[in-house]
Amino acid sequence: QSALTQPASVSGSLGQSITISCTGTNNDVGGYNYVSWYQQHPGKTPKLMIYEVSNRPSGVSNRFSGSKSGNTASLTISGLQAEDEGDYYCCSYTSVSTIVIFGGGTKLTAL
Amino acid sequence: QVQLQESGPGLVKPSETLSLTCTVSGGSIRSDYWSWIRQPAGKGLEWIGRISSSENIYYNPSLKSRVTMSVDTSKNQFFLKLASLTAADTAVYYCARGPFSGTQYRLDPWGQGTLVTVSS
Numbered sequence: 001q002s003a004l005t006q007p008a009s010v011s012g013s014l015g016q017s018i019t020i021s022c023t024g025t026n027n028d029v030g031g032y033n034y035v036s037w038y039q040q041h042p043g044k045t046p047k048l049m050i051y052e053v054s055n056r057p058s059g060v061s062n063r064f065s066g067s068k069s070g071n072t073a074s075l076t077i078s079g080l081q082a083e084d085e086g087d088y089y090c091c092s093y094t095s096v097s098t099i100v101i102f103g104g105g106t107k108l109t110a111l
Numbered sequence: 112q113v114q115l116q117e118s119g120p121g122l123v124k125p126s127e128t129l130s131l132t133c134t135v136s137g138g139s140i141r142s143d144y145w146s147w148i149r150q151p152a153g154k155g156l157e158w159i160g161r162i163s164s165s166e167n168i169y170y171n172p173s174l175k176s177r178v179t180m181s182v183d184t185s186k187n188q189f190f191l192k193l194a195s196l197t198a199a200d201t202a203v204y205y206c207a208r209g210p211f212s213g214t215q216y217r218l219d220p221w222g223q224g225t226l227v228t229v230s231s
Contacts, residue, residue: 003155032216034210034216036216036217036218038156038218045205045221045222045223045224046156046205046218046221047221048217048218048219048220051215051216051217051219052215052216052217055215057217057219089155089156091156091218093210093216097171097172098158098171098172098173099161099169099210100146100158100161100171100210100218101158102155102156102157102158103155104155105155105156
């Protein structure tokens with residue numbers, strides 16, 4: 001099964017808002033509210049930022065928000081900060097093959 | 112809070128079997144599901160499989176023929192074995208709680224990861 005589709009890279013100016021998309025199918029993103037997002041800084045462990053489409057774990061800044069429309073989920077970061085730079089991965093439950101599927105990752109650059 | 116720590120050999124020879132341990136602290140392994148995920152250098156995340164304390168197991172079909180997961184509730188540990196290793200199995204291996212934690216679908220927290228290199 002192919003990975004969820006994310007843009008390879010996204011960039012934005014400090015203070016700006018950016019959105020990272022994650023496109024799947026009716027068998028994963030579109031069929032279930034089980035999309036999560038992970039932030040990974042170089043050499044570090046992935047960190048949960050959003051779960052079940054739009055829920056933020058305690059301790060995660062409210063500048064991070066998630067949404068979904070059809071087969072595409074989105075992660076929005078408002079008021080972009082330098083510390084937000086890193087790789088972002090979406091993840092979804094899937095009813096086909098493996099029950100967990102990741103996106104290919106998006107490299108976020110803060111200009 | 113729950114913390115996870117991977118342990119195992121950093122270097123394994125081709126065709127051999129990798130054995131990794133994930134130790135859970137700050138909580139009981141009897142609750143939730145527990146996963147293994149790997150990440151080759153410079154690449155994305157690949158989910159390997161998950162196990163529960165009752166040994167309800169699900170493997171990624173792409174690795175199923177080579178993977179074995181198990182759990183020891185007395186030690187609060189779960190394990191990964193990956194057989195017939197090749198260089199393509201070289202990666203950082205993570206353990207994590209999830210994908211279901213209670214009723215929530217999430218992988219959190221993660222261990223710090225352990226680098227496994229397959230080389231003769």
